[in-house]
Amino acid sequence: MSMNRRDFLRLAGITSIATLGGTTALTLVRKNIEASQMTPEPKALTGKRWGMVVDMSKFKTKDDIRKCTEACHSIHNVPTIASAKEEIKWIWDEKFEHAFPGQEHAYISDAIKHMPFIVLCNHCDNPPCVRVCPTKATFKRADGIVMMDMHRCIGCRFCMAGCPYGARSFNWRDPRPFIAKNDPEFPTRMKGVVEKCTLCYERLAVGKMPACVEVSNGGLVFGDLNDPASEVRKVLNSSFTIQRKPELGTRPSVFYVIGGKEHA
Amino acid sequence: MQMYDSGKIIAGLVVFAVLVTFPYLINIGKAYPKPEPKIDTPVIQQMAEKKCVESKQVMKTEHMQMLNDWRDAVVRDGLRVYTAADGKQYSMSLQNTCMKCHSNKKQFCDQCHNYVAVKPYCWDCHIEPKEGVQL
Numbered sequence: 449m450s451m452n453r454r455d456f457l458r459l460a461g462i463t464s465i466a467t468l469g470g471t472t473a474l475t476l477v478r479k480n481i482e483a484s485q486m487t488p489e490p491k492a493l494t495g496k497r498w499g500m501v502v503d504m505s506k507f508k509t510k511d512d513i514r515k516c517t518e519a520c521h522s523i524h525n526v527p528t529i530a531s532a533k534e535e536i537k538w539i540w541d542e543k544f545e546h547a548f549p550g551q552e553h554a555y556i557s558d559a560i561k562h563m564p565f566i567v568l569c570n571h572c573d574n575p576p577c578v579r580v581c582p583t584k585a586t587f588k589r590a591d592g593i594v595m596m597d598m599h600r601c602i603g604c605r606f607c608m609a610g611c612p613y614g615a616r617s618f619n620w621r622d623p624r625p626f627i628a629k630n631d632p633e634f635p636t637r638m639k640g641v642v643e644k645c646t647l648c649y650e651r652l653a654v655g656k657m658p659a660c661v662e663v664s665n666g667g668l669v670f671g672d673l674n675d676p677a678s679e680v681r682k683v684l685n686s687s688f689t690i691q692r693k694p695e696l697g698t699r700p701s702v703f704y705v706i707g708g709k710e711h712a
Numbered sequence: 713m714q715m716y717d718s719g720k721i722i723a724g725l726v727v728f729a730v731l732v733t734f735p736y737l738i739n740i741g742k743a744y745p746k747p748e749p750k751i752d753t754p755v756i757q758q759m760a761e762k763k764c765v766e767s768k769q770v771m772k773t774e775h776m777q778m779l780n781d782w783r784d785a786v787v788r789d790g791l792r793v794y795t796a797a798d799g800k801q802y803s804m805s806l807q808n809t810c811m812k813c814h815s816n817k818k819q820f821c822d823q824c825h826n827y828v829a830v831k832p833y834c835w836d837c838h839i840e841p842k843e844g845v846q847l
Contacts, residue, residue, distance in 0.1 A: 487791055
């Protein structure tokens with residue numbers, strides 16, 4: 449069979465267009481079916497940038513903080529490891545000079561100096577941990593939560609080096625023997641991954657407040673920083689608040705009211 | 713044809729052939745029991761229509777892909793509800809949906825996985841149901 453150049457080019461063109469178009473159409477159809485089958489939970493709380501205000505007047509002693517820690521750690525299967533080098537913590541207490549370095553000075557009041565501050569992941573608007581993660585195991589969700597995908601974490605600990613708040617803990621050993629009582633609704637972690645507070649994404653998804661907020665007796669105010677009518681924004685409007693290490697430009701989403709009504 | 717060291721070479725070849733075929737030789741005539749995943753858990757027994765999220769055939773061939781898709785949808789995109797082909801809706805959760813019915817991991821998951829020697833790492837983190845405990 450002989451074929452002139454014009455016919456050959458025409459045939460080749462038609463064939464390649466048909467192949468390309470066919471495969472694209474197929475993948476489009478398949479993807480649409482799969483994507484349409486997955487939807488968010490209708491009860492879920494939604495926001496543009498979740499944040500929190502800590503009212504320090506409600507946290508007088510370490511016991512007030514311990515209540516939040518226990519609520520959090522028990523439902524998230526966080527192990528209790530005594531060694532300070534290997535401990536895992538999602539929400540814990542810290543001295544003023546450690547929580548707010550750069551703002552302490554020689555004549556700071558005794559009350560502030562010895563006050564235990566409740567600290568957790570700041571869910572920064574500009575999170576350095578997300579920038580350095582080589583596998584995107586830690587990422588920022590559309591609602592502002594800085595989230596961990598444990599399936600992807602390779603345990604390189606770049607994020608721990610990147611986080612200026614020490615909010616991340618590394619599993620140096622299998623955490624399971626150190627969990628007093630498993631919560632069967634939530635997974636544990638394994639040896640060799642980094643973990644941190646996830647702002648109870650699993651509770652927000654079913655319409656519940658974060659566990660620490662629920663037991664904090666009003667000490668933690670949770671809401672959408674992007675919504676001017678939200679409760680957090682009302683507190684932020686009415687009180688003087690500080691953030692941890694704002695000079696680093698991470699734009700933390702956790703704010704602290706110190707002194708509160710008594711001094712304001 | 714002259715062959716140097718023929719004794720050593722041929723003996724070596726025989727040893728090599730036996731070593732390579734050893735796994736097959738030792739199993740000649742032995743039938744490895746076929747995997748029989750069991751679905752007789754209390755929850756499944758009580759179901760009026762014993763049906764998984766999708767049809768048995770789909771689940772058999774696609775469950776690994778489905779679990780992967782579910783995982784990514786929930787963790788990365790925050791989508792948690794799966795609408796099955798028959799319109800029923802399920803929460804996409806290994807621990808809280810799949811394993812609530814299939815509470816017999818040893819009799820269900822492990823049967824085939826051990827047979828084909830795959831070791832899914834789900835259970836490094838996800839908590840398997842306590843066997844024999846009614847949920």
